[in-house]
Amino acid sequence: MDDVLLDVQNLKTHLPLEEGLLKAVDGISFAIRRGETIGLVGESGCGKSMAVRSIMRLAPNFADISGRVIYHPQEGDPVDIVRLDAHGERIRDIRGGEIAMIFQEPMTSFSPLHTIGNQITEAIRVHRTQDRKEARKIAIDLLGRVGMSNPSQRMSEHPHQLSGGMRQRAMIAMALSCEPSLLIADEPTTALDVTVQAQVLQLMRDLQDEFGMSILYITHDLGVIARMVQHVAVMYLGKIVEFTDVDSLFYQAKHPYTSALIKSIPKIGKKSRRRLESIQGAVPVPINRPPGCGFFPRCSVAIPGLCDRVDPPLVQVAPGHAAACYVYPEVAEAANVSELEGQGNGTR
Amino acid sequence: MERDDVILRVKSLKKYFPIEKGLLRRTVGHVKAVDDVSFEISKGEVLGLVGESGCGKTTLGRCILRAIDPTSGQVILRTHEDDTVDITRLDKKQLRALRKEMQLVFQDPFSSLSPRMTVLDIIGEPLWAQGVRGKALESQVKELASLVGLNTGHLNRYPNAFSGGQRQRIGIARALATNPNLIVADEPVSALDVSIQAQILNLLQDLQEKLGLTYLFIAHDLSVVEHIADRVAVMYVGKIIELAETEKLYLTPQHPYTEALLSAVPKPDPRLQEAQIILSGEVANPADPPSGCYFHPRCKYAEDRCKQETPALREVLPGHYVSCHFAEELELEGVSL
């Protein structure tokens, strides 16, 4: 397992709120290899954004983070990001330098006061080179590579002068400016129109071929997942309920939530006035949640007395395919033998 | 395009927003949000209206409901009494009387429900406006609530006690309250979670079949529109550029923009990831549109003629309307199955 870049082990992010304990991320484990693209898919409130914020140590200060996030740099010893000082120098080095992040709304990550050029060169000078001229050259080159026309002129523009798609490109340029080994993309195309989304997705694929970084792709859009990633982790209520390669996910989904979700979305080119197979109920909030499988109240194959009592662990149920559901004997077995161990196993 | 069961006939509808500048607010130009749009919807039909943000689809929907006043054109609605009324010519009082014939389902299930009113009052508001009060109002609201799958025991609760999907049901119940001839649904599922979208789509479809409703279904998501619509109109910079039966439009599009739009939709199937048509550039600025065909700067088939002549929306195949000079010559690809 030499090529592992980021190893997330039993990561938990609990937020003590006035209403009770919000288990935003509740024991997730997965690994990202060098050059690999992983998708983290789930509906709003499933904890996917909080998970990456915890990995980047950008979670709120009062959040209670536990578990391990082992980062293996190109050179030097592995670091456990969870143990680092959230405001220290090492995490700031990693953040933006070795692990970069792009967000849904680029306006929030650019300062409206400075030009695009200033902000990108600034990032380059912090992480890569002290030389102002060289940094500027790198920045112009990057803007050209993310497909912005007339990059040297774009350098002197302010973020609000760019359209949504162009801003997203500028943010990708900034994220790539330090040649990160991992790019975390949090719903980067959700706010964009379909034709612009297609442009940006294509750009990200091309850039990955060119730079060879790993990408952790967070989205709620199964279409984007199918297009962009190799492996997928499906999250529901703070837990990973299924982990597999993208083809198995769409053709041999193991978890009832995943298969129901895939069936519930209308597919283009399959015109039918047939009803969609919908999932009943609504996504609950993970505050003071009772034990047992989070999907239990909405599940069509739930086993009362088991599913609503013990959390199903994520266990390998087929080669390279892990699911957290008691319909698979492996899961029941793992839960009986040792509940705690089961949590971290399946994914690796 | 004459048909006798037409519920809504829109004729050369225009909405220009003035661009004002300076201290004296001089009008220096116009944003042509809706620019000469015509179409019809028959009774019991679902017309899908798709387009990217800023294409004018929401403005069009609002103009049809006279939520905003159109600049010019006609919106002719058939009422329950079988009269045809041009909504653009009504005064305030006449318009209020006609409100019961057409309703809107909103995109945002949060801002569209007053936080200060109980669900009973919210759903009952259109009835209240018609003068229905007391027990009659309550029993009708109960009926509506069970029709959309809400628990009738929860009607005295406030919207903040409901989830997004349930709130959207409340909004749909309100829209159904006066048994309208036309329902404009403006992105009714795009603010909802993926697993909830299917519930609401099914509900809208069931209601349509049960009550014979007519929808103008506005959305940016082509898969959702394909699922629910009988015919689809594609808008680009204020104009309808293609209109056809859903299946024909999706399988054999006649306009290069429709082709690119269909190709750009990420398909939730890893085995169907063929090369996409990636359009260059971005949607034209409706305040300063390009000459000729608005799509020509992004169109890979564009020729000199496209830069000069604005193509008209014409019927190239029975029931299939396109505004492209070369619709007959081009061999465009639709959605592959």
Added chain:
Amino acid sequence: MSTRSTVAELASPAELHYEILSQQQLIWRKFKRHRVAYFCMIFLVLFYVLAIFAEFFAPYGPFKRYTDYLYAPPTPIHFIDENGAFNLRPFVYKISSELDLNTFQRTYVEDTSEKYFLQFFTKGEPYRLLGFIDTDIHLFGVVEPGVFFPSGTDGLGRDLFSRMLLGARTSLFVGLMGLAVGFALGLFFGGLSGYYGGGIDMLIQRLIEFLQSLPTLPLWMALAALVPPEWTPIQVYFGISLVLAIVGWTGLARVVRGKLISLREEDYVLAAKLSGLSERAIITRHLLPGFLSYLIVHLTLAIPHMILGETALSFLGLGIQPPAVSLGTLLQDSQNVQTVTINPWLLLPGGLVVVIVIAFNFLGDGLRDAADPYKHL
């Protein structure tokens, strides 16, 4: 980062409040959590009660002069007598004055030979409670010839505590009166401006800007000078309220206009319009309830301005005139630095103004935090 702000980021509001509460109930619950504001509200309610029944709570009448006790300091209350014996009932000693022949200043000393116990419901000067109940019972006092001045006396030998209670009544209610008028003006012009927009809006906004650009104090003074000198204290009282309102309505008009404009853009107001509701029904069902909570907050924060305005005007001799009592007229006595250094208790009315104003501000803050619907729990 507080837990409050993050909840909104983490989940949508509907998912968080499961209770079946109306907006008002939610506001009230949030308000009660704001301890300081809640305390201030209780304090202000009590104080208004105190002011309404000022004559009953005051041991003396406001104009009753004790010529033997000019500039007498607050009377000390004792529990332990000169022999060191403990009394459960508090008492005061007889006060006798001596004139210092070198400085010609009067000093007051306690004469321990006579003591007077504090009593509840003593008979004293007759008065008319609430303007129609004739009585002479005061909540507390001492039997004549003993005297008890909790906050000392002024230069004419009048009990400052009693005068403060009565003065506070004037000041507190001038504030409310001014507010009522200002509220009507602000609601009217703000409503006009926000509802119709266009030219009317433009005109009213420019008028408001003009009024706001004038320095407040000279404007008050100019307007107060218009109050005819032959008016009775009651008329002056209303006159001053009006002056305060004319200067103070602009802020409220702005709030009303801004809120109306933003509410008109709300989807649910459009829904009401599309439901066929009349303009009047939209205003009464949606717009007014929509900004009522904001109005209450704004009003709470406006009261102290009114009180300060009255105090300032009366202090300068332009507002309420003696013999009528207000906190401002009481402070006129403290205009002379020398008098204040020798008789510091004359500043007590000023302290009272500060306390009242602070209490109103905290209350307003608490209400604003609670009423803001964009800040969830």
